Amino acid sequence: AQSVSQHNHHVILSEAASLELGCNYSYGGTVNLFWYVQYPGQHLQLLLKYFSGDPLVKGIKGFEAEFIKSKFSFNLRKPSVQWSDTAEYFCAVSGNTPLVFGKGTRLSVIA
Protein backbone atom coordinates (compact mmCIF):
# COMPACT_ATOMS: atom_id res chain seq x y z
CA ALA A 1 0.00 0.00 0.00
CA GLN A 2 1.09 3.52 -0.69
CA SER A 3 1.83 5.91 2.17
CA VAL A 4 3.19 9.42 2.49
CA SER A 5 5.07 10.87 5.43
CA GLN A 6 5.50 14.59 5.99
CA HIS A 7 8.08 15.23 8.63
CA ASN A 8 7.01 18.60 9.94
CA HIS A 9 3.61 19.33 11.38
CA HIS A 10 4.07 23.09 11.79
CA VAL A 11 6.87 25.28 10.46
CA ILE A 12 7.28 28.92 11.41
CA LEU A 13 9.57 31.09 9.30
CA SER A 14 10.39 34.75 8.98
CA GLU A 15 9.86 36.44 5.64
CA ALA A 16 12.78 35.92 3.24
CA ALA A 17 13.87 32.73 4.98
CA SER A 18 14.41 29.63 2.88
CA LEU A 19 11.93 26.79 3.06
CA GLU A 20 12.26 23.05 2.77
CA LEU A 21 9.38 20.73 3.61
CA GLY A 22 10.11 17.04 3.74
CA CYS A 23 8.06 14.34 2.07
CA ASN A 24 8.80 10.63 1.90
CA TYR A 25 6.62 8.02 0.29
CA SER A 26 6.43 4.28 0.15
CA TYR A 27 5.38 2.58 -3.05
CA GLY A 28 7.05 -0.13 -5.03
CA GLY A 29 6.13 0.92 -8.54
CA THR A 30 6.19 3.99 -10.73
CA VAL A 31 4.77 6.96 -8.88
CA ASN A 32 3.37 10.33 -9.70
CA LEU A 33 4.13 12.93 -7.05
CA PHE A 34 2.33 16.12 -6.15
CA TRP A 35 2.40 19.02 -3.78
CA TYR A 36 -0.91 20.72 -3.06
CA VAL A 37 -1.40 23.94 -1.13
CA GLN A 38 -4.42 25.11 0.82
CA TYR A 39 -4.46 28.82 1.63
CA PRO A 40 -6.66 29.88 4.56
CA GLY A 41 -10.30 29.63 3.56
CA GLN A 42 -9.54 28.30 0.10
CA HIS A 43 -9.64 24.92 -1.56
CA LEU A 44 -6.73 22.63 -2.37
CA GLN A 45 -4.67 23.85 -5.32
CA LEU A 46 -1.95 22.05 -7.22
CA LEU A 47 1.45 23.59 -6.56
CA LEU A 48 3.57 21.26 -8.69
CA LYS A 49 3.74 17.73 -9.98
CA TYR A 50 6.26 15.12 -11.08
CA PHE A 51 5.44 12.37 -13.53
CA SER A 52 8.76 11.59 -15.22
CA GLY A 53 11.86 13.23 -16.67
CA ASP A 54 13.83 15.96 -14.93
CA PRO A 55 13.63 15.20 -11.19
CA LEU A 56 13.74 18.89 -10.34
CA VAL A 57 10.32 20.34 -11.02
CA LYS A 58 9.28 23.94 -10.80
CA GLY A 59 5.82 25.00 -9.78
CA ILE A 60 3.90 28.16 -9.26
CA LYS A 61 4.94 31.06 -7.02
CA GLY A 62 8.63 30.17 -7.03
CA PHE A 63 8.24 26.72 -5.48
CA GLU A 64 10.26 23.72 -6.64
CA ALA A 65 10.59 20.11 -5.61
CA GLU A 66 13.19 17.45 -6.19
CA PHE A 67 12.38 13.78 -6.73
CA ILE A 68 15.13 11.57 -5.30
CA LYS A 69 14.18 8.03 -6.18
CA SER A 70 16.85 6.39 -4.02
CA LYS A 71 15.52 8.20 -0.97
CA PHE A 72 11.82 7.91 -1.86
CA SER A 73 11.63 11.64 -1.28
CA PHE A 74 9.99 14.63 -2.91
CA ASN A 75 10.91 17.64 -0.81
CA LEU A 76 9.41 21.05 -1.46
CA ARG A 77 11.65 24.11 -1.49
CA LYS A 78 11.45 27.84 -1.89
CA PRO A 79 14.48 30.12 -1.58
CA SER A 80 12.69 33.04 0.01
CA VAL A 81 9.22 32.80 1.56
CA GLN A 82 6.66 35.56 1.71
CA TRP A 83 3.90 36.24 4.20
CA SER A 84 1.41 35.16 1.50
CA ASP A 85 2.91 31.66 1.54
CA THR A 86 1.21 31.02 4.88
CA ALA A 87 -0.85 27.93 4.18
CA GLU A 88 -1.14 24.18 4.64
CA TYR A 89 1.00 22.09 2.30
CA PHE A 90 0.19 18.51 1.37
CA CYS A 91 2.41 16.02 -0.38
CA ALA A 92 0.59 13.31 -2.34
CA VAL A 93 1.47 10.23 -4.34
CA SER A 94 -0.44 8.34 -6.97
CA GLY A 95 0.68 4.96 -8.17
CA ASN A 96 -2.64 4.44 -9.89
CA THR A 97 -5.54 6.84 -9.81
CA PRO A 98 -6.57 7.73 -6.24
CA LEU A 99 -4.23 10.12 -4.49
CA VAL A 100 -2.66 9.24 -1.15
CA PHE A 101 -1.93 12.33 0.91
CA GLY A 102 0.40 13.06 3.77
CA LYS A 103 -0.97 14.66 6.92
CA GLY A 104 0.13 18.10 5.81
CA THR A 105 2.54 20.75 7.06
CA ARG A 106 1.24 24.06 8.27
CA LEU A 107 3.54 26.91 7.27
CA SER A 108 3.31 30.20 9.12
CA VAL A 109 5.37 33.07 7.74
CA ILE A 110 5.87 35.99 10.07
CA ALA A 111 7.03 39.50 9.25
Next chain:
Amino acid sequence: GAGVSQSPRYKVAKRGQDVALRCDPISGHVSLFWYQQALGQGPEFLTYFQNEAQLDKSGLPSDRFFAERPEGSVSTLKIQRTQQEDSAVYLCASSLAGSYEQYFGPGTRLTVT
Protein backbone atom coordinates in the same frame (compact mmCIF):
# COMPACT_ATOMS: atom_id res chain seq x y z
CA GLY B 1 -14.02 28.31 -16.55
CA ALA B 2 -15.96 27.09 -13.57
CA GLY B 3 -14.19 24.85 -11.15
CA VAL B 4 -15.51 22.00 -9.07
CA SER B 5 -18.42 23.08 -6.92
CA GLN B 6 -19.84 21.41 -3.84
CA SER B 7 -22.98 21.95 -1.85
CA PRO B 8 -23.80 22.58 0.84
CA ARG B 9 -20.60 24.19 2.07
CA TYR B 10 -21.55 23.50 5.67
CA LYS B 11 -23.88 20.90 7.10
CA VAL B 12 -24.82 20.24 10.69
CA ALA B 13 -26.60 16.98 11.33
CA LYS B 14 -27.87 15.36 14.46
CA ARG B 15 -26.54 11.91 15.13
CA GLY B 16 -28.64 9.37 13.32
CA GLN B 17 -29.75 11.69 10.51
CA ASP B 18 -29.06 10.97 6.87
CA VAL B 19 -27.15 13.54 4.80
CA ALA B 20 -26.51 14.02 1.09
CA LEU B 21 -23.54 15.96 -0.23
CA ARG B 22 -23.41 17.12 -3.83
CA CYS B 23 -20.49 17.57 -6.20
CA ASP B 24 -20.54 19.27 -9.61
CA PRO B 25 -17.31 18.42 -11.44
CA ILE B 26 -15.64 20.50 -14.10
CA SER B 27 -17.50 20.08 -17.38
CA GLY B 28 -15.95 17.34 -19.48
CA HIS B 29 -14.09 15.72 -16.60
CA VAL B 30 -14.66 12.01 -16.79
CA SER B 31 -13.17 11.03 -13.44
CA LEU B 32 -14.61 12.04 -10.09
CA PHE B 33 -13.21 11.36 -6.64
CA TRP B 34 -14.46 11.76 -3.09
CA TYR B 35 -12.10 12.27 -0.17
CA GLN B 36 -12.66 12.68 3.57
CA GLN B 37 -10.47 15.10 5.50
CA ALA B 38 -10.59 14.88 9.28
CA LEU B 39 -9.33 17.77 11.37
CA GLY B 40 -5.55 17.99 11.28
CA GLN B 41 -5.21 15.23 8.70
CA GLY B 42 -4.68 14.98 4.99
CA PRO B 43 -7.51 13.99 2.67
CA GLU B 44 -8.24 10.26 2.55
CA PHE B 45 -9.67 8.55 -0.50
CA LEU B 46 -13.25 7.33 -0.31
CA THR B 47 -14.40 6.40 -3.81
CA TYR B 48 -13.81 6.99 -7.52
CA PHE B 49 -16.02 7.16 -10.61
CA GLN B 50 -15.22 7.07 -14.26
CA ASN B 51 -18.31 8.44 -15.97
CA GLU B 52 -21.19 6.72 -14.18
CA ALA B 53 -19.23 3.64 -13.20
CA GLN B 54 -17.97 3.41 -9.64
CA LEU B 55 -14.60 1.79 -10.18
CA ASP B 56 -13.24 1.87 -6.65
CA LYS B 57 -15.08 2.20 -3.36
CA SER B 58 -12.44 0.66 -1.18
CA GLY B 59 -12.09 3.80 0.95
CA LEU B 60 -15.70 4.01 2.10
CA PRO B 61 -15.48 3.48 5.86
CA SER B 62 -18.73 1.60 6.31
CA ASP B 63 -21.90 0.52 4.54
CA ARG B 64 -23.51 3.71 5.81
CA PHE B 65 -21.60 5.55 3.09
CA PHE B 66 -22.95 5.42 -0.44
CA ALA B 67 -22.00 7.38 -3.55
CA GLU B 68 -23.58 7.65 -6.95
CA ARG B 69 -23.09 9.42 -10.25
CA PRO B 70 -26.05 8.21 -12.32
CA GLU B 71 -25.52 10.34 -15.43
CA GLY B 72 -21.76 10.58 -15.32
CA SER B 73 -21.75 14.21 -14.22
CA VAL B 74 -23.06 15.33 -10.82
CA SER B 75 -22.26 13.02 -7.93
CA THR B 76 -23.87 12.61 -4.53
CA LEU B 77 -22.26 11.18 -1.43
CA LYS B 78 -24.84 9.94 1.03
CA ILE B 79 -24.18 9.09 4.64
CA GLN B 80 -26.90 7.24 6.48
CA ARG B 81 -27.40 7.30 10.24
CA THR B 82 -24.58 9.77 10.77
CA GLN B 83 -22.21 9.27 13.68
CA GLN B 84 -19.93 11.78 15.41
CA GLU B 85 -16.88 10.22 13.81
CA ASP B 86 -18.30 11.18 10.41
CA SER B 87 -17.57 14.84 11.21
CA ALA B 88 -15.04 15.96 8.62
CA VAL B 89 -14.62 17.94 5.44
CA TYR B 90 -15.73 15.98 2.40
CA LEU B 91 -13.79 16.90 -0.72
CA CYS B 92 -14.69 16.21 -4.30
CA ALA B 93 -12.16 16.27 -7.13
CA SER B 94 -12.40 15.73 -10.86
CA SER B 95 -9.97 15.07 -13.66
CA LEU B 96 -9.82 14.47 -17.39
CA ALA B 97 -9.70 10.91 -18.65
CA GLY B 98 -6.24 9.43 -18.19
CA SER B 99 -4.96 12.44 -16.26
CA TYR B 100 -3.40 12.18 -12.83
CA GLU B 101 -4.04 15.86 -12.16
CA GLN B 102 -7.09 16.32 -9.97
CA TYR B 103 -8.94 19.57 -9.39
CA PHE B 104 -10.54 19.97 -5.99
CA GLY B 105 -13.73 21.62 -4.88
CA PRO B 106 -14.07 23.73 -1.72
CA GLY B 107 -15.43 20.85 0.31
CA THR B 108 -18.44 20.34 2.53
CA ARG B 109 -17.78 20.62 6.25
CA LEU B 110 -20.02 18.12 8.02
CA THR B 111 -20.52 18.43 11.75
CA VAL B 112 -22.47 15.69 13.51
CA THR B 113 -23.79 16.67 16.92
